[in-house]
Each structure stands twice: as structure tokens, then as C-alpha cells.
Amino acid sequence: MSSTSPASFLDDDSQRELDDLNKRINALQERKHALTFEAFQVHTTIRTLQSRAAHITNKTAPVSRLPSDVLAIIFEESRRPLIPWSNIVKRPLSPEVQLSHVSSRWREVALSTPALWTTIRFPILHKEAAAMAYLQRCNQAPLHVHIGPRISDPDSLRFIAAQFVSRLNQIRELTFDTDERQELCALFPLFADVPASTLRRLKICCNDTRGASGVVPRLDIFKAGAPLLSDIRLSALTVGLPQCSATTLHLEPQPGPGNPLSRLAFLDILAPLSATLTILHLKGFISGFHQEPGSAPVELPALKELLVYGNTLNHGFNVFRNISTPAITTLSLINVRRQGLSSIHKFITRTSPEHFQHLRTLRYINCDIDDDLDVYLPHATSALTELAVSVKHHTHLLRLLLNSDRQAALHGVPPLWRNLHTLTLHVSKPLDREREDVDSDEEDDPPPTMGLLLEVVQERRAVGRPLDLLRIEGPHARSFYEEFTTLLVKTHEELHTELFSASLPSSVDVQDSEMDWAFVAYYIGNQYRLFMFKKHQQFAPHGTPAIHPGLPVMAYPSTHAQVP
Numbered sequence: 053m054s055s056t057s058p059a060s061f062l063d064d065d066s067q068r069e070l071d072d073l074n075k076r077i078n079a080l081q082e083r084k085h086a087l088t089f090e091a092f093q094v095h096t097t098i099r100t101l102q103s104r105a106a107h108i109t110n111k112t113a114p115v116s117r118l119p120s121d122v123l124a125i126i127f128e129e130s131r132r133p134l135i136p137w138s139n140i141v142k143r144p145l146s147p148e149v150q151l152s153h154v155s156s157r158w159r160e161v162a163l164s165t166p167a168l169w170t171t172i173r174f175p176i177l178h179k180e181a182a183a184m185a186y187l188q189r190c191n192q193a194p195l196h197v198h199i200g201p202r203i204s205d206p207d208s209l210r211f212i213a214a215q216f217v218s219r220l221n222q223i224r225e226l227t228f229d230t231d232e233r234q235e236l237c238a239l240f241p242l243f244a245d246v247p248a249s250t251l252r253r254l255k256i257c258c259n260d261t262r263g264a265s266g267v268v269p270r271l272d273i274f275k276a277g278a279p280l281l282s283d284i285r286l287s288a289l290t291v292g293l294p295q296c297s298a299t300t301l302h303l304e305p306q307p308g309p310g311n312p313l314s315r316l317a318f319l320d321i322l323a324p325l326s327a328t329l330t331i332l333h334l335k336g337f338i339s340g341f342h343q344e345p346g347s348a349p350v351e352l353p354a355l356k357e358l359l360v361y362g363n364t365l366n367h368g369f370n371v372f373r374n375i376s377t378p379a380i381t382t383l384s385l386i387n388v389r390r391q392g393l394s395s396i397h398k399f400i401t402r403t404s405p406e407h408f409q410h411l412r413t414l415r416y417i418n419c420d421i422d423d424d425l426d427v428y429l430p431h432a433t434s435a436l437t438e439l440a441v442s443v444k445h446h447t448h449l450l451r452l453l454l455n456s457d458r459q460a461a462l463h464g465v466p467p468l469w470r471n472l473h474t475l476t477l478h479v480s481k482p483l484d485r486e487r488e489d490v491d492s493d494e495e496d497d498p499p500p501t502m503g504l505l506l507e508v509v510q511e512r513r514a515v516g517r518p519l520d521l522l523r524i525e526g527p528h529a530r531s532f533y534e535e536f537t538t539l540l541v542k543t544h545e546e547l548h549t550e551l552f553s554a555s556l557p558s559s560v561d562v563q564d565s566e567m568d569w570a571f572v573a574y575y576i577g578n579q580y581r582l583f584m585f586k587k588h589q590q591f592a593p594h595g596t597p598a599i600h601p602g603l604p605v606m607a608y609p610s611t612h613a614q615v616p
Contacts, residue, residue, distance in 0.1 A: 130147055134572065475508070
């Protein structure tokens, strides 16, 4: 059946009018398209002229008179501050990307400065496209690469193998930051048999707090060698390190008390580094209940600095039964409980004078020191030049120093710690304003801790061994410093004082402190985990349980990242 169009029923006049209307409509539409195209051209021209005008105006700014090489130096310095991730919708742009978006000249300077593009954090800040752009712009400059977390998927592993493993001879600093042991198990085979000829710093972090079942396999990395590797930061994991001449080893607290590193695994890590190690920080958990009777400690002949956290001793590990430090000059003890500290003190006094004769700095931060601490410790560490104690935790140690000085003055003999010239006070909490004698009529009496400290200062001067420096440090140091310096002025005591109010490295307040390279990696990783945690809280369906930032984070679909 045929259909007939409506136009076939029109008379000739109507048909002519319809044709005329269609022609006018078509003409107007063509004119509209032409005007739209012309408006677009006008808009583009305006933007071009505005850009040129801004370029001319920017030349009058003082910063525009800076030479390009000076501007490049400023750009490099501007990358150092660590800014919290405040936006929970999208991740922040890296400083170098933001700098390259300011003006055409800044972009030209930024893109021609390879050092700006040497830090790649894949995938937490830089997806594949952005990482490729960085690799092109760095122009063979030494790389700092942060890998993880969430990189165990096949696509990420292929990208890592193709772009990072192949450039290993260009990588100077490498961080593996994972939430699960399986991620390390997937990563390490990629790097196992490749030499790391220029690698100097290595950080291996695993936040997997779940207890491992069965025997945890040893993970070997860089079996072909890393001759320049000097600084190693490890979670408490069974890791086979390459042949190197490392001088620094930090055992980090992760993955936590539920997964202590075995004593034998720790000694296996330590033994290849024993000849060259000068700095050893033990913050992680080590199990020491199954040590063999009569086993010889690992000799560390070059070790100068040893730091021990209470975590290391909580599972029965005894430091000085497992390592020998004949040349140690600095011993720092942080958050050590009374039993562990008593064991260390007994070892020091028992092995004197054969050991610890070179010890110059002894630091106690928030430790549980016995009230009956006797003079054997000062006798065994007679070469000490600096003593650091926590306010309110270790006043009895200051009293021991004060009483020994008084006895020396009474009998006319040299005091204990005769070479002590620097006293450091760590103020981790606000000072208690209450006085011992609440009935005292003297309004100007100093607080008990300050009064004790003033007596120590005066007695050291009385025995002819005055302090050269009083250093006050810690998050609450400023108020203590200001009040005590006022007290020194009132009592006419002359003493050089120094304030160091930055927080300990474990703090997230990093704006005013000199940052350790590994802490930067730790900080960025934690900001990413907090970002994902908040994102999950906001966008997850109602009733979905939130995931703690310290646990493996929920996998989200990857989004396409714009190339900076």
C-alpha cells in the first residue's frame, strides 16, 4: 500500500509558499552556523590577545626579572614542604605540575628542568600516563621512585616491569609501600635478578597487620648486587638484602606486634652489613624467645649510633646479647620499659670498661627508669659528654647527677660524668604547674622540675665542670624554654641555651622540621591511605563498614589521569 506525503495535497500557491519558507530557514541556519563559527573565532582571538596582554603585564612583575636558572632553583626548593591532602574528591597535583601551569614562561622553565620530574609516586600520585610524562621530562636524571600501594594487578605489574625495572640503573631512591605481603611477593621477582648499580636508598614497607600463617618465605631482592646502596629502611619482614656496603639500617615498626620478626631472620639481615654499618635504628618488633644458648652476637665494629625503641624488646629480644658494638658513641633509648632498660643497664655496668668506653651521647626518651638507679651507670659511661632525658620521666636521673656532684664537691674529688657538657631535656607534655609545697608563701618559687634543673646547673659550676649547652626539645619545648631562661636571668646564671621545638620524626607535623627522606615516603603513603578512607566513607553505600587507614584499603576502579 503506497503512502502519500502531506505536500501532495497542497495547492500550487501553498506549495510555493512552503518552498520559500524552507529556503529562508536554510539560509538562516547557514547564517547561524557562520555566526557561531565567527563567535568562536572572536572568542579565540580574545583569549589569545588576553594571554599576550597578561604575558606583557607579567614581565613587569619582579619575579619575571629572575634568570631562568634562579627560577629553576626556586622551583626545586618549593617541592620540599609536605601539604596534607585536604580534598577528599581528587588527589592533589604535585608542586611541579602546579608550577608548570602558572604562565608560559614558568612552564617553559619547569619543563626544561629535569630535576623537577625525578620523583614518581606510582600509582598514588602518578598514573601510567603521568609517570610516562615524568620519565620523558627527567632526561636521564637520577630517579626517586615510590611504588605502591595497590599494585598487584597484572596491568600495574607489567607497567612496573616495562618502565621501572628497565630503568633500574637510573633509580637512586626506591620505596616499596604495600598493604599486603602478596604485593611484595608479586613485586620482588621483578627486581630479584636485576643489578641496581646506582641505587643508594631503599625502603621496604608492609602494613599487613594480619598474622602470617606458617613459615613466612624469605623475599630476596637485587641478588645481582647494589654496590652503592647505603641507606636501608625495612619493615620487620624476612628480606634477603643484596651485597652492599650499607652504613644505615632502620628496622621500622610495621607490620606490628602481631608479626614480630624472628631473631634469626633479623641476624640474617644484619650479618651481611656488619662490617660497614654505622647507624642502626631498631623500632620494629623482634621475637627473642627462641635464641640458642651460648650463641655469639653479631660484631658491628663500625657502628657509632644505636637507637632502640621499646617495641624491639617487648617480645623478649635482648639487644646486647645479639649484637656487639665496641665503637658505639651514641645510644638512644625510647619508650623502653623498666625490665628492658634494667637489662641494658646491667650489661653496660657488667662489661665496663671493655665496652662503652667511647660512648659520648646517652639519650632516654620516655623510658621507665628505676628509682634506685645507682652510680654504677655513670662509672661505666665516664666518657659521656651529652645526656638527654625526658622531663617528668627521668627526674631521679637528674637527682643522681645532682647528688653525685654534691658528693664530689664535699670530698674534693672529680664528679661523675666529668666530661658532661651538654644536657638535653625532652618536653613531650605540658609542664605540670603544681608545686611540691602547696603551702609555700614564695610566689616566685619555680616548679619542682625547673628548680631541680637549676640546682644541677649550679652544682656543675660549683664542681668546676659547668655545662656548655642546655638544649630543650620536643613538641612542648617552647613554653619550658621561655620560663627556664627567665629563671636563669633572675638567678644571674649564665648558660647557653638552645631551643629545638620540632616534633619527633613520627609526627605528622612536618612543616617546620628538616625531613628525612624515608619519612617523606611514609607521610605521602599515609596521606593516600587517609584519602582513600575518607573517600570510602563518603561514597560507599549506606551501611558499608568503613576500613581503617592502617588496614589494606578497598580497591577502587582506576580513573584516567590527565597528563600534567
